[in-house]
Amino acid sequence: MSQPTTQNEGQHHPIRLYLVVWVWLFVLSACSYLVDFFHVAGYLRWSLILIFMALKAGLIVAVFMHMAWERLALTYAILVPPLALLVFVGIMVFESEYTLFTRVAYFVAGS
Structure with a gap:
Protein backbone atom coordinates (compact mmCIF):
# COMPACT_ATOMS: atom_id res chain seq x y z
CA MET A 1 0.00 0.00 0.00
CA GLU A 70 0.62 36.84 6.91
CA ARG A 71 0.35 36.56 10.66
CA LEU A 72 0.03 39.75 12.63
CA ALA A 73 3.38 39.23 14.40
CA LEU A 74 5.26 38.99 11.09
CA THR A 75 3.46 42.04 9.78
CA TYR A 76 4.46 44.00 12.88
CA ALA A 77 8.05 42.77 12.60
CA ILE A 78 8.31 44.17 9.08
CA LEU A 79 6.19 47.32 9.32
CA VAL A 80 6.92 48.68 12.81
CA PRO A 81 10.66 49.51 12.32
CA PRO A 82 10.06 51.80 9.30
CA LEU A 83 7.17 53.44 11.13
CA ALA A 84 9.42 54.01 14.15
CA LEU A 85 12.00 55.60 11.86
CA LEU A 86 9.33 57.92 10.48
CA VAL A 87 8.39 58.93 14.02
CA PHE A 88 12.02 59.67 14.84
CA VAL A 89 12.41 61.71 11.64
CA GLY A 90 9.30 63.67 12.62
CA ILE A 91 10.76 64.35 16.06
CA MET A 92 14.00 65.56 14.46
CA VAL A 93 12.09 67.87 12.13
CA PHE A 94 10.12 69.23 15.07
CA GLU A 95 13.28 69.81 17.12
CA SER A 96 15.31 71.29 14.23
CA GLU A 97 13.77 74.75 14.61
CA TYR A 98 14.76 74.85 18.28
CA THR A 99 18.27 73.66 17.52
CA LEU A 100 18.69 76.28 14.79
CA PHE A 101 17.34 78.99 17.09
CA THR A 102 19.74 77.95 19.86
CA ARG A 103 22.75 77.90 17.55
CA VAL A 104 21.95 81.29 16.04
CA ALA A 105 21.37 82.79 19.49
CA TYR A 106 24.66 81.52 20.91
CA PHE A 107 26.74 82.22 17.80
CA VAL A 108 25.44 85.78 17.54
CA ALA A 109 25.85 86.35 21.29
CA GLY A 110 29.38 84.95 21.22
CA SER A 111 30.67 87.25 18.50
Whole structure:
Protein backbone atom coordinates (compact mmCIF):
# COMPACT_ATOMS: atom_id res chain seq x y z
CA MET A 1 0.00 0.00 0.00
CA SER A 2 1.26 3.41 -0.85
CA GLN A 3 0.31 6.36 1.23
CA PRO A 4 -1.22 9.34 -0.51
CA THR A 5 1.18 12.20 -0.72
CA THR A 6 0.06 15.68 0.04
CA GLN A 7 1.96 18.59 -1.31
CA ASN A 8 1.86 22.02 0.21
CA GLU A 9 2.67 24.28 -2.66
CA GLY A 10 1.75 27.46 -0.87
CA GLN A 11 -1.10 29.82 -1.35
CA HIS A 12 -2.08 30.67 -4.90
CA HIS A 13 -3.94 33.85 -5.64
CA PRO A 14 -5.96 34.50 -8.75
CA ILE A 15 -4.14 36.21 -11.59
CA ARG A 16 -6.82 38.91 -11.53
CA LEU A 17 -5.49 40.16 -8.17
CA TYR A 18 -1.99 40.63 -9.59
CA LEU A 19 -3.30 42.35 -12.70
CA VAL A 20 -5.38 44.76 -10.61
CA VAL A 21 -2.34 45.56 -8.45
CA TRP A 22 -0.18 46.16 -11.53
CA VAL A 23 -2.83 48.50 -12.94
CA TRP A 24 -2.96 50.42 -9.65
CA LEU A 25 0.83 50.66 -9.60
CA PHE A 26 0.74 52.04 -13.13
CA VAL A 27 -1.98 54.58 -12.20
CA LEU A 28 -0.08 55.73 -9.11
CA SER A 29 3.13 56.07 -11.12
CA ALA A 30 1.27 58.07 -13.76
CA CYS A 31 -0.10 60.37 -11.06
CA SER A 32 3.41 60.84 -9.71
CA TYR A 33 4.67 61.79 -13.16
CA LEU A 34 1.72 64.13 -13.68
CA VAL A 35 2.79 66.09 -10.60
CA ASP A 36 5.97 67.00 -12.51
CA PHE A 37 4.14 67.43 -15.81
CA PHE A 38 1.78 70.04 -14.36
CA HIS A 39 4.68 71.83 -12.61
CA VAL A 40 3.25 71.51 -9.11
CA ALA A 41 5.73 73.19 -6.78
CA GLY A 42 6.56 73.53 -3.12
CA TYR A 43 5.31 71.41 -0.27
CA LEU A 44 2.32 70.19 -2.29
CA ARG A 45 4.64 68.65 -4.88
CA TRP A 46 6.73 66.79 -2.34
CA SER A 47 3.68 65.74 -0.34
CA LEU A 48 2.01 64.27 -3.42
CA ILE A 49 5.17 62.49 -4.54
CA LEU A 50 5.68 60.98 -1.07
CA ILE A 51 2.03 59.94 -0.82
CA PHE A 52 2.15 58.19 -4.19
CA MET A 53 5.45 56.55 -3.26
CA ALA A 54 4.05 55.28 0.05
CA LEU A 55 0.91 53.94 -1.65
CA LYS A 56 2.97 52.08 -4.23
CA ALA A 57 5.25 50.64 -1.56
CA GLY A 58 2.22 49.59 0.48
CA LEU A 59 0.70 47.78 -2.49
CA ILE A 60 3.95 45.99 -3.24
CA VAL A 61 4.45 44.93 0.37
CA ALA A 62 0.84 43.89 0.88
CA VAL A 63 0.37 41.83 -2.27
CA PHE A 64 3.71 40.81 -3.76
CA MET A 65 5.36 40.14 -0.40
CA HIS A 66 2.12 38.47 0.78
CA MET A 67 1.93 40.64 3.89
CA ALA A 68 -1.84 40.95 3.55
CA TRP A 69 -2.13 37.24 4.31
CA GLU A 70 0.62 36.84 6.91
CA ARG A 71 0.35 36.56 10.66
CA LEU A 72 0.03 39.75 12.63
CA ALA A 73 3.38 39.23 14.40
CA LEU A 74 5.26 38.99 11.09
CA THR A 75 3.46 42.04 9.78
CA TYR A 76 4.46 44.00 12.88
CA ALA A 77 8.05 42.77 12.60
CA ILE A 78 8.31 44.17 9.08
CA LEU A 79 6.19 47.32 9.32
CA VAL A 80 6.92 48.68 12.81
CA PRO A 81 10.66 49.51 12.32
CA PRO A 82 10.06 51.80 9.30
CA LEU A 83 7.17 53.44 11.13
CA ALA A 84 9.42 54.01 14.15
CA LEU A 85 12.00 55.60 11.86
CA LEU A 86 9.33 57.92 10.48
CA VAL A 87 8.39 58.93 14.02
CA PHE A 88 12.02 59.67 14.84
CA VAL A 89 12.41 61.71 11.64
CA GLY A 90 9.30 63.67 12.62
CA ILE A 91 10.76 64.35 16.06
CA MET A 92 14.00 65.56 14.46
CA VAL A 93 12.09 67.87 12.13
CA PHE A 94 10.12 69.23 15.07
CA GLU A 95 13.28 69.81 17.12
CA SER A 96 15.31 71.29 14.23
CA GLU A 97 13.77 74.75 14.61
CA TYR A 98 14.76 74.85 18.28
CA THR A 99 18.27 73.66 17.52
CA LEU A 100 18.69 76.28 14.79
CA PHE A 101 17.34 78.99 17.09
CA THR A 102 19.74 77.95 19.86
CA ARG A 103 22.75 77.90 17.55
CA VAL A 104 21.95 81.29 16.04
CA ALA A 105 21.37 82.79 19.49
CA TYR A 106 24.66 81.52 20.91
CA PHE A 107 26.74 82.22 17.80
CA VAL A 108 25.44 85.78 17.54
CA ALA A 109 25.85 86.35 21.29
CA GLY A 110 29.38 84.95 21.22
CA SER A 111 30.67 87.25 18.50
